[in-house]
Every structure is written in structure tokens, then in C-alpha cells.
Amino acid sequence: MNDIIEKTDRDIMKKRENLVVLLAFAIVSMTSVVCAETNKTKIFNIKTYGAIGDGVTINTQAVQKTIDTCHDAGGGVVWVPAGDFVIGTVHLKSHITLSLDYGASLLGSQDWADYPTDKLRRAREGQSECLLYAEDATDIRLEGLGVIDGRGTSEVFPKRRPGVRGDRRPRLLRFEGCENLTFSGLTYTRTAFWGLHLVDCKNIHFDAVTVRFLNNGPNNDGLDLDGCENVLIENCDIQSGDDAICLKSSRNPCRDIIVRNCRVCSHTAPLKFGSSGHGGFINVSLTNCYFYDSPMGAMKLALVDGGRLENIEISRVVMENVGCPIFIRLANRGSTFGKGGKAPTGTLKNVRISDVVAKVTLQDRDQSGDYSDTEKAKAGPIMISGIPGHTVEDIVLENVNISFPGYASEEEAKRVVPEDENRYPEQFFFGVLPAWGAYVRHAKNIEFKNVELTLRGEDARQKIVLDDVEGFVNH
DSSP, X not given: OHHHHHHHHHHHHHHHHHHHHHHHHHHHHHHHHHHHHHSOOOEEEGGGGTOOOEEEEEOHHHHHHHHHHHHHTTOEEEEEOSEEEEEOOEEOOTTEEEEEOTTEEEEXXXXXXXXXXXXXXXXXXXXXXXXXXXXXXXXEEEEESOEEEOOOOTTTSOSSOTTOOSOOOOEEEEEESOEEEEEESOEEEOOXXXXXXEESOEEEEEESOEXXXXXXOTTOOSEEEESOEEEEEESOEEEESSOSEEEEESSSOEEEEEEESOEEEESSOSEEEEEEESSOEEEEEEEEEEEEEETTOSEEEEEOSSSEEEEEEEEEEEEEEESSSEEEEEOOOOOOTTSOSOOOOOEXXXXXXXXXXXXXXXXXXXXXXXXXHHHHHHTOOEEEEXXXXXXXXXXXXXXXXXXXXXXXOHHHHTOOOOOOTTSOOOGGGGOXXXXXXXXXXXXXXXXXXXXXXXXXXXXXXXXXXEEEEEEEEEO
């Protein structure tokens, strides 16, 4: 009998607990409904403020007025409906969502007068002009199914303009000192200079972003993150003329970065650390990405302006039709980006690259049908290098399978490789290296674990060349 009573009591208590949970859920749901009714997101249509989407009218003032009104109302959505809206520089502000419908385009003006810089923070690198600008703002979101098109072709914005001092091509976007940024779903295309440039920003999420900057002009970087922290880049499709996912650190370190599930191609590099590296690169992870059609190389980890490059984890990468697959370089250019003096040599260590499959290919033949020395150098081997007195350390390559084209002669196998301690870091600047698979110099504690390097053609060079290396393990 006591057992029956205890069981009944337990059942009653359980039913009461379930009822409490259901009541709590109902209260929360009702509260959410009430909140949704009383705190609806405010939506501000740019057409309400005079914007005309005819592809001709300059809408800078109308779009800026919409943004300002939304900001003054406490934030909300700046809505860009279908249409082609031409703008010059506009300033985004805190608590603003810029939302573009399918069929909506923000088109960069092709008139220099529409890119004033008097109210912009001076850019640390390059010129200051840009299409979208934000400074010291928080909670900005760019979303939707539309297009932000800089229309920055080389014909309209050449690298050097006759009679104009300096290189004044506008970026597509420049955010400085901002927090809580979301980029979701939009397509970005035809930037005149760098594309999406974030400086000293925190808490950033790129999701399902499409970048189309190929064959538009020089220096068309994709995502430039300078001194940024807490960044997630995922599910993005990036085609860039210059570096695609590019981490920079002109002042502050770039740290706590995650890249995953992205498709990337570039004329220069799908993944690049540098060249600016004064602040360093710390705690970076990249996984499950596809790099393709990148003739100047695929993964470039360079530290040439001081700082620290450490705790880097790269895994599950497939690379097709690429140049030199892995380039890790410590050097001493020593730029301080306006601070004065020369930065001391930094440190590069704790890098792990695993589960990589790559096919390295030679690109354009010359008129005689042969490959130039430059093209051969671009299709070079793995290169891991410090400089005399400053080694790169603790680097592991595991489960790596790379196929190389093979091309070098006996004479090329005897080349003496210059140190180039102070030079801008590109692997092909070193010329044809004396190894076809891996060239390691000024390094310590380098481990190759299940690394398979193969040739598709004839090559007179050695598979692996070590120069001033302590603690190399290949098993």
C-alpha cells in the first residue's frame, strides 16, 4: 500500500512539474507575442525619403536621410526595395539594418565628387574614399538578396588618374572601430579598390555572402580584416582579383577568427595573413573550404612587421588549379604604419595544417610555348621560411596530399635562393626554388606526418630541401 501511495505522489508531483513547465512556456510565448506586437521593428523605405531607382538619379542624400531618421528613432530597418539606386558615400550608424530586396541594387556613383572624405577617418592604408562607411558604431547588419555594386571598373577608376595626385580609387565598404556587425546574404561586386574593409572591429559574422571582384581591376581584395577580433566567416562564396580572405594587423592583432564552409578563388591568394602584420595574428581556425583557380598561391601566412603569428589551425581544405599551396614566411620589413621607427622581427610558431588535398598547376605559357620563370615560381613547392637568426617554429603538416606539375631543369635545381629579409612577402619573388615538393629554411621543430608529395612530370630538383633547419621529422 505504501508503495502505491508513494507512486501516486510521485505521479502527482511529476504532473505538477509538467504543468509548471507548460505554464511557464505559455507565459513566455504570450510575452513574446505581446512584445512582438508592441515592439515591431521600425522599417524605413528609402523611396519614402525621395530615392529613385532608375539607375541614373544620385540618391546619396535620400539614402542618408533614411539612415539618419532610422537612427534617430532608435534604430530599425532601412529598406531598399527593387530598383537600381545610385549613391555616393553614405554613413551607416548604430542599430541599423540595411536590407536589400531581390532585384535591389545600390550602385556606386562613377563621379569622384560623390566620394568626399572630409567626414571620414583617414585610412591607415591606401586612400580614404569608400561607398559605405561607419565609424565607432554598434549593431549594424547588412542583409538581403540584393546587390551592392561599386561599378569601380578600371576604365572609370584607373589606378593612376592623369592630373590627380595619388591613388584615389574608392573601397566598396570601410568600417572603423565598430562592434556587432553582421553581413548576411548580399552580393558585393565591382569594387574599385579593396572590397569589404573592417579596421579594429569586434564581434563580426559573415554568413552566405557572395563576392564577385574577379577581372575588375587591380587590388580587388575580398574581405580585409585589419586588427579585428571575434570573427566568424561561414558559407561564403568569394571570387576576388586580389587576396580573398585577408587578415591584416596594421596596429592591433587579428585574433579569434573562424573560417568554415567557404568556396574561394583569387588571382593572388584565397587565404592571406598580411602583408601588414605589426599587431600579429593569434588564434585563427579555418576548416572545410574549397580553394580553386588561384595561380599565385593558395594559403599564405606571412609576418613581416613584428607582432606574433601563432596558434593557427587549418584543416579539411581541397585545392584545385592553384599555385604554391602553402607559404609560411617570417621576415623583417618592419613597418609600424605611422607609429614611427622600425618594428623588431616578430615570432611565428604553433601552426598546424591537416587533411589537405591539392593540385598545383602551371598557368600561362609565353609566345614560344614555354613557361616563364615567373610562372614556374608561382607554381612552386611548399615554402616554410624564417630569416637568419629568427626561425619559424613548431609547424605540423599532417595528412597532406599535394600533386605538383614538375618542370625544373638541372640548372634551376642549383639556384641560390635570396634571403630578401625586408621584401614584401610573395613566394614567387624568391624565384624557382631548388625543391619541387617542400623548401624549408631557418626553421625549428617542423613535422611532416603522412605528407604525400607527388610529381606529374619530370623535375631535376630534390623533393625536399632543408636549409638551417633544426628538428625536422618526416614520417
